[in-house]
Amino acid sequence: MAMNGMREKADRPEDLARLFVQRVNDGDAEGLAELYENDAVLAFPPGSETVGRAAIRAVFDTMLEAKPHFAVEEPLPTIFHGDLALTSTRPADGTGGRVQVARRQPDGTWLRIIDRPEVPR
Secondary structure (H helix, E strand, O other): OOOOOOOEEEOOOOOOHHHHHHHHHHHOOOHHHOOOOEEEEOOOOOOOOOOOOHHHHHHHHHHOOOOOOOOOOOEEOHHHEEEEEEEEEOOOOOOOOOOEEEEEEEOEEEEEEEEOOOOOO
């Protein structure tokens, strides 16, 4: 968290992946959920969809019980269409790909609206 108690916001869509990794490593489920719009869709657990920030927060609460440690992955070029952005990274764990759609917010920051953290094989 920032010195003033506010969490850092994503000024660019690419910031979301870095902030996600930081918050996982900090064990911050609430901060993870704040990276998503209220009605966002998370394709996790694999093969299912979790809809809405509260449900996404619950998924992250469970995930963080295992105390995972993530590393920042190499971002691929972002594709923009107006206030939408498609971001992706090369996964270090060989899961096949991570892809997210983010939307620019009224304050100019970005939040995820669709997140596929891994592609089931």
